[in-house]
Amino acid sequence: MASAKASASNEALRPLAVPVGPRLERVLDVAYRARRAVLLEGPTGIGKSEIVRSVADKLGIATTVLDLSLLEPPDLVGLPVVRDDGRTHYALPSVLPRDGSGILLLEELNRAERYIQQPALQLLSARRLHEYELPQGWICVATVNPQTAEYHVTALDKALRARFLQVNVRADRGAWLAWAQTHNLHPGIVALAHGHERILDDVPPRTWAYASELLRAFSPAELHDGALLRDALGGYLPAAWVEALLASRASWGSQLSFDVRELLAAYTADSPRAREITGYRDRGQTDRIDEIVHRLAPLLAGPEAGVLVAQKQLLLASFEALLADLPGDQREKLQEAIGSNVTATPLIDVEPSELLARFPGSAAEKKLAAWRADPVKRHRISLLITALCVFVEQPSRLPELKKSNVARTSLGHVLTQLPERDALVLVETLKRVGITPVRPGT
Structure with a gap:
């Protein structure tokens, strides 16, 4: 019983896992600037190595990858050589960097044998191996799998672990979906990820990427062969996921010649893509618009929208230029999709607190009125109300907001300025948290 309590206590003290995506990229960026070695711990196939390469590319530096589970000591330490002075030296392996800047990625650190783990740890913690010294412009990043029954690993010494910036990482559906959109994953898999x-x-991102490559290799005729699809995809996916994937076969095809994601970052009223889409509209090609x-x-409704915002691949100007070229009913579908997405609220330039500080006559009120008058910008109101609901629901703010006459009066004025749907959303939230707005004139 005592050991179980201690284990639960230790688990509670562990930091929350960082999703593989923009948040982890920022940590690695800081670690590189601080020249600190990093230990990334997480399940296999979630993109640990890929994100290290991505960060290096964004920083404009090199990446050298060593899979430690495949190395023998001379591959890392070098072969001993007796020189003319009678002393033994070690020939530097060609794979180790000699100059410049970059990230030396040591994969599978805790799946390597002890005889390769020890020199790797020396390189990670001391930046040296015998006569070799890691160049100043480089850092080491090591990846390890969790010490659970699912992995055959060699435990790392706690004292050595303490020398690293340790980051527990996990797969993140939003970040992965954003990645999938830019790496041409099969539309059936992308659609499945949106819905589940x-x-x-159950299945790591890398395996879904393998399944996507397999689907891309099928001929049109083979895509109608259910038995072949089940037999092949079953080599990667559990049966339940295979069936869920096959159930969406009707939506795998596309009549579009482009990736719709590009519309969110590079759409302008005078672009070739705009002429193509307005052509669909004007010729009545509703199937393409649909x-x-x-x-x-x-x-737009999913978690990857926030990742695209962070990566500047979802820009408000491009999105609204697209909305202006769509029929009204289709425009409203997209506005409704993005309007309640918390991860997309950084797109707007009004803070929730501005609605609670003497709203009547404020700059925020003028912006709200302008958005309401413009059909192409009404989603901004929904995004602002979504952000406001999150803001007022935070327990640390509730006691002060409940007592603040200024905030409650401002909320009363805000409600009078909102379209009915957004007003209902705000009213429901205020009821739930126990804040009573003061209506104008009361």
Whole structure:
């Protein structure tokens, strides 16, 4: 019983896992600037190595990768050489960097044998191996798997672990979906990920990428052969996921010649893509418009929207230029999709606190009025109310907001300025947290 309590206590003290995506990229960026070695711990196949390469590319530095589970000591330490002075030296392995800047990625550290683990740890912690010294412009990053029954690993010494910036990492559906959109993953897999929040619980991202490559290799005729699809995909995926994937076969095809995600970052009123889409609209090709909206709506409503915002691949100007070229009913579908997405609220330039500080006559009130008058910008109101609901629900703020006459009066004025749907959302939230707005004139 005591050991179980101690284990639970230790687990509670462990930091929350960082999702593989923009948050982890920022940590690695800081670690590189501080020249600190990093230990990334997480399940296999979630993109640990890929994100290290991505960060290096963004920093404009090199990446050298060593899979320690495949190395023998001379591959890392070098072969001993007796020189003319009678002393033994070690020939530097060609794989180790000699100059410049970069990240030396040591994969599978805790799956390597002890005889390769020890020199690797010396390189990680002391930046040296015998006569070799890691160049000043380089850092080491090591990846390890969790010490659980699922992995055959060699435990790392706690004292050595303490020398590293240790980051527990996990797969993140939003970040992975954003990656999938830019790496041409099969549309059936992308659609499946949009519809199932737990898609990465049983199958890691790398395996879904393998399944995508397999699907891309099928001929059109083979895609109608259910037995072949089940036999092949079953080599990567559990049977339940295979069936879920095959159930969406009708939506795998596309009549579009482009990736709809590009519309969110590079669409302008005078662009070739705009002429193409307005051509669909003017010629009555509603099937093409329907497909654009059908593919964009789950992306805008899902967690990857926040990743695209952080990566500047979802820009408000491009999104609204697209909305201006769509029929009204299709425009509203996209506005509704993004309006309630908390991860997309950084797109707007009004803070929730501005609505609670003497709202009447403020700059925030003028912006709200302008957005309401412009059909292409009404989603901004929904995004602002989404952000406001999150803001007022925070327990640390509630006692002060409940007592603040200024905040409650401002909320009363805000409600009078909102479209009905957004007003209902705010009213429901205020009821739930126990804040009573003061209506104007009361």
